[in-house]
Amino acid sequence: MRxxxxxxLALVLAACSGDDESGGAADEPADAGAExxxxxxxxIMDPDNPEARVTIDATGAAFExxxxxxxxxIEYVPWPDAYDRFGTGIAGGQVPDLAEMxxxxxxxxxxxxxxxxxxxxxxxxxxxSLVESGTVDGANHGYPWYAGARAMIYRTDVFAQAxxxxxxxxxxxxxxGDTIAATVPDIAPMHVGGADxxxxxxxxxxxxxxxxxxxxxxxQAGVDSEAGRQAFRFFETLWKKGWSPEAAVQWDSxxxxxxxxxxxxxxxxxxxxxxxxxxAANPDLEGRVGTALxxxxxxxxxxxxxxxxxxxxxxxxxxxxxxxAFARHLIAPEQVTTxxxxxxxxxGTVAGVEESVGDDDLTSVFxxxxxxxxxxxxxxxxxxEVEGALVFPTAAQxxxxxxxxxxxxxxxxxxxxxxxxx
Numbered sequence: 383m384r385x386x387x388x389x390x391l392a393l394v395l396a397a398c399s400g401d402d403e404s405g406g407a408a409d410e411p412a413d414a415g416a417e418x419x420x421x422x423x424x425x426i427m428d429p430d431n432p433e434a435r436v437t438i439d440a441t442g443a444a445f446e447x448x449x450x451x452x453x454x455x456i457e458y459v460p461w462p463d464a465y466d467r468f469g470t471g472i473a474g475g476q477v478p479d480l481a482e483m484x485x486x487x488x489x490x491x492x493x494x495x496x497x498x499x500x501x502x503x504x505x506x507x508x509x510x511s512l513v514e515s516g517t518v519d520g521a522n523h524g525y526p527w528y529a530g531a532r533a534m535i536y537r538t539d540v541f542a543q544a545x546x547x548x549x550x551x552x553x554x555x556x557x558x559g560d561t562i563a564a565t566v567p568d569i570a571p572m573h574v575g576g577a578d579x580x581x582x583x584x585x586x587x588x589x590x591x592x593x594x595x596x597x598x599x600x601x602q603a604g605v606d607s608e609a610g611r612q613a614f615r616f617f618e619t620l621w622k623k624g625w626s627p628e629a630a631v632q633w634d635s636x637x638x639x640x641x642x643x644x645x646x647x648x649x650x651x652x653x654x655x656x657x658x659x660x661x662a663a664n665p666d667l668e669g670r671v672g673t674a675l676x677x678x679x680x681x682x683x684x685x686x687x688x689x690x691x692x693x694x695x696x697x698x699x700x701x702x703x704x705x706x707a708f709a710r711h712l713i714a715p716e717q718v719t720t721x722x723x724x725x726x727x728x729x730g731t732v733a734g735v736e737e738s739v740g741d742d743d744l745t746s747v748f749x750x751x752x753x754x755x756x757x758x759x760x761x762x763x764x765x766x767e768v769e770g771a772l773v774f775p776t777a778a779q780x781x782x783x784x785x786x787x788x789x790x791x792x793x794x795x796x797x798x799x800x801x802x803x804x
Contacts, residue, residue, distance in 0.1 A: 419451030422704050425481040427691065428458040434724040441721075445711050454708065472496045479699040480709055482691045483524060485515040486759055486769060492516075492523040493763035497694045498702055500525055503710050507732040511688035515758030524692025525709045526730025528722045530653040531686040531756035532580060533747050534674040535660075540566050540648040541672075548674035552588065552616055555649070555677055559625065562648050572649040573626040573641055574617060575633030576779040580687045581651045583774050585613035587757060588679025594760045594799055601762060601803045606796030612680060614781060614788035614795075621782050631782045643667070651676070651686075654748040655726030673747040675755060688756035690727060728752055767802040 426438055435458065442454035457478070459467060465487060471477045472491060483491070491497065499521040502508060512526030536548055541558075544565045549555040559571030574581065586593055591609025594601045604610065620626075625647075630637070635652065642650040643660040650656070661668060676684045693709040695702055711717060715734040722728055728735045728749055739749035759765050768774075776798075777791040786794065 417451070418449045418704050418707055420701050420704055421453045421455060422480060422701055422708055423478040424454060424456045424708070425459050425478045426456055427464055427482045427484075428460050429725050431724055434721055437721045437724060441712060441717050442708075445708055449707075452704065468496075475698060477696045477698055479696060479701045480705040481694055481696070482527065483694045485512060485524070485529065485688070485690050485692055486765060488516045488524045488692050488694060489518050489761040490763045490766040491694075492518040496697060497523040498697045498699075499523060500695060500706065500709070506713075509688065509730055509732060509735065509753055509756070511752075511756040511758045512690065512692070512730045515688070515761050516692050517761055524694045525713050527691045527693045527713055528718060528725070528727040528730055529688050529690025529752060529756075530655060530727045530748060531688045531752040532651050532653045532656075533676055533686065533751040535642065535650050535652045535657055536672050536674065537569075537648045537667075537670060538672040539670045540569055548672065549649075549677045550674075551678050552680065556619065556623075559623065559649070563623075563625065566648070569645065570625040570641075570647045571623075572620065573630055573633070573638050573647045574620045574782075575626075575635065575638045576631040576782050577634040577772075577775045578638060578651075579769075579772075579774045580635065580689065581638075582613070582617055582778050583759070584676075584685055584687050584757070585616060585679065586610050587685040588676075588681065588683045589613050589616075590679070590681025590683060594762075594803070596760075596762075601760060601764070603796045603799035603803065605799060606793045609681070610792040610796065611789050614777070614791040616679075617778060618781055618788050631779050653689075653726070654728065654745060657744065657748075658726035671744070673744050675747060675751055684751075684755045685757045686751055686755065688752055688758055690730065692730075762803075764802040768799055771798065771802070773798040773802075 429435060438456060442456050446452050446454055468491060472494060500523065508526045509529065512529050513522060516522050516524035534548060540562060544562045546558045546561050549558045555572065562571040583593060586605060586609055589609035589612040591607050592604040594603045638650050639652055639656045639660060641647050643664050657671065660671065676686050678684045693712060695705040695709065699705055713731060715729060715731065715737050718729045718734055719738050722738060728738050732753055735749045735753055739745045773795055777795045780786045781788060781791045
């Protein structure tokens with residue numbers, strides 16, 4: 383996920399159109415008519431949350447109870463070690479039957495032929511952007527399990543004191559920020575971080591552009607465009623407002639969250655997991671924090687990156703039927719809702735999102751952002767190289783340090799993406 387673009391559909395899995403309000407997976411067992419037997423090896427990313435691990439373990443145990451001849455062996459893999467472990471395992475033929483896979487990693491390994499294609503259970507509507515991120519060469523290679531899309535998080539008490547409303551456009555971010563700076567001088571309106579790729583990269587979408595588009599058998603980078611230049615100009619404007627400390631050149635999303643949680647900023651771009659962490663560490667902020675959809679860019683787009691995890695079935699597994707059955711068990715709303723609430727994310731199905739957020743004012747914004755206004759990054763193996771090379775953060779940091787202009791930042795980013803494509 384970390385990942386957790388995200389955001390369309392090469393494989394048509396319609397969103398928001400199903401008649402089965404329960405999500406379908408629970409009503410029709412994935413293995414209907416078949417007897418499942420055998421041992422299933424499953425790798426799950428360590429959620430670093432004891433309650434979440436208990437929930438997953440209990441889900442496996444419940445599946446075993448439903449299928450007498452099945453044993454589910456779940457191993458938790460630390461996120462920092464996971465990418466290399468998958469790469470080594472695939473190269474050496476030492477892979478599990480089923481695994482959790484960060485959505486931006488799925489295309490990387492799918493292009494290597496590591497995963498078996500999967501199909502949506504009948505009546506299940508996935509979030510579009512999660513299907514997009516798992517679709518390679520016209521086939522879907524991952525069950526959307528959970529995800530989150532960033533939105534605006536803001537201090538309602540500070541906004542009330544300043545007499546402003548949540549911004550709905552880029553221009554309003556600047557005007558609202560100026561008002562806060564003038565009326566509530568002991569708090570910064572908003573910070574930017576040089577290493578926060580998921581705030582910067584989606585600005586290209588907000589300006590009406592594309593990070594890259596498929597052209598035949600290849601891709602064409604699109605950041606060296608007017609939209610890309612507008613994205614970097616807006617980022618530079620936020621930086622030059624002087625709202626962020628010099629140290630913010632190196633800040634990532636966690637640093638920005640900590641600054642907000644410690645009362646040093648009034649607005650931030652973050653996900654439901656950020657909000658959960660903020661309120662858990664600072665209960666005094668309960669009732670003083672609000673959420674709003676991402677403000678629209680010049681093109682009117684409000685899209686944010688949808689980061690999360692797929693469940694993937696390995697091509698080398700001799701238990702693919704069982705792996706598919708357990709994956710469908712895991713994504714069923716009654717299974718996934720508790721788990722996603724514990725980790726601050728949302729289910730990967732439309733029905734699951736609706737059940738999870740309910741009428742809650744804070745979380746319903748994240749649900750709407752994910753379902754209606756999220757996208758994935760290019761679903762291609764080369765995108766992993768772009769992420770690994772820190773292409774967007776490098777350009778942002780050079781821009782913040784005055785080494786290059788916004789136009790040069792767009793051009794350098796574009797060239798690095800095109801080099802990765804080649």
